[in-house]
Amino acid sequence: MKKIILSAFMLMGLAFSTQAQEISKNALGLRLGDNDGFGGEISYQRGLSDNNRLELDLGWRNSNNVDAFKLTGIYQWVWNIDGGFNWYAGVGGGxxxxxxxxxxxxxxxxxxxxxxxxxxEYGFDEVPIQLSLDIRPELYFNSDDFRNDNFGPDIALGIRYQF
Incomplete structure (x- = not known):
């Protein structure tokens, strides 16, 4: 009977450990997309818990006689799909x-x-690299002549070094 109870606890522990996700404590890299010229952003992610993190991005633009920068902060919830695959959702502003x-x-x-x-996103086991693809709809306030509308769907590919 002791062996059955011990085996049951071991199986439960194994089941719970396989559900745990591994988001890195820190990740630094680039987020490359195109939302009215903000084609490149320096991106930093800071893990806050097992399934929450903060992402900070600094984007810049220097084209068509327009110079601009933007600072973005996003609070994200992360869910594991399988292995190194995660999906995430978040809210923020800048x-x-x-x-x-x-x-x-x-x-x-x-x-x-x-x-x-x-x-x-996908985090590789062999190397500390993370690849991501995301959409970030943005609603602008006080944009005046810089933007013709107040909405921008920012789609981007990210590559980050995890540490």
Whole structure:
């Protein structure tokens, strides 16, 4: 009887340990996408618990006579699909600044935005690299002449070094 009870506890422990997900404590890399020219972002993820993390991104733009940057913060919930595959969802927002300088317009300003986040990622076992694909719908406030609308669906591919 003792062997059966011990075996049952071992099987339960094995079942619970296989459900545990492994998100890294830190990840640093690039998030490459295109939302009105914000094609590149330096991306940092900080694990807060087993299934929650904070992502901070600094994006910049330097094209078509427009210089801009934006800082984004997203709180994410992470769920394991299988092995190194996870999917995640999050909410957050950010701030940015822009400047237009051409012959007809010379203007600048700031903006704020709220954002959602939905994506999938894969963390490799052999090397500490994480690949991700996500969509981040952003709703802008006080964007003036920089944007023609107040909505931007930001789709991006991320590559990060986990440590």
């Amino acid at each position: 701030l940015g600044s822009w400047s237009i300088d051409n012959n007809a317009i010379d203007d600048s300003g700031t903006f704020a935005f709220v954002a959602g986040n939905l994506g999938i």
